[in-house]
């Protein structure tokens with residue numbers, strides 16, 4: 710595990726990267742939030758994020774996040790926990806109890822189960838709909854043609870707050886191909902969000918796209934949330 714000083718320097722470097730990308734895109738840096746992805750890292754990674762003043766952490770497994778959140782309940786009571794990994798609908802209950810936002814909602818069945826679970830807990834739950842905007846055969850996420858139906862179902866739910874859309878870009882065989890995939894995927898997601906705004910009259914302010922390697926491309930395409938693990942905490946073991 711790195712020291713807090715090293716971590717803090719990495720956050721500063723990332724903030725510089727984000728600000729530079731916003732400058733190029735003509736966007737205010739305050740429009741883009743940094744989600745620290747602490748998956749596979751120990752609870753100290755979460756402590757560092759909170760101590761540096763970051764508002765949220767991203768995790769990809771319910772059990773791992775629940776354990777860390779329980780361990781840190783007293784120490785970091787106000788941090789926002791977000792699920793970015795695939796969620797099976799049979800884990801909707803523990804997921805709704807553990808997370809403040811679920812970014813990986815990709816099926817109607819999952820939408821219904823999360824709404825029921827949030828209802829039982831009596832708390833509204835923020836969600837993003839994950840869309841396979843690059844049509845990557847290896848990725849989770851609703852197919853673009855299924856996304857309208859998924860949104861309609863989620864909007865009809867009493868306990869879910871649909872804040873926007875999320876996607877992950879596919880890696881290419883070369884750097885140029887990866888860049889190309891990312892640009893196309895992120896543009897597709899923004900166009901879809903803009904279309905949903907007019908069709909359904911909803912704001913959908915959040916576009917969660919971009920990670921350590923492709924955040925500049927994502928910010929140029931309109932990202933409001935970059936999910937960064939490796940550039941903050943190093944390679945995952």
Ligand SMILES: *Cc1c(COP(=O)(O)O)cnc(C)c1O
Nearest residue numbers: 746793920921936937938939940
């Ligand atoms: C792991 C993960 C990230 C972080 O990726 P890095 O390349 O380590 O920055 C972002 N988004 C999702 C959905 C992830 O699973």
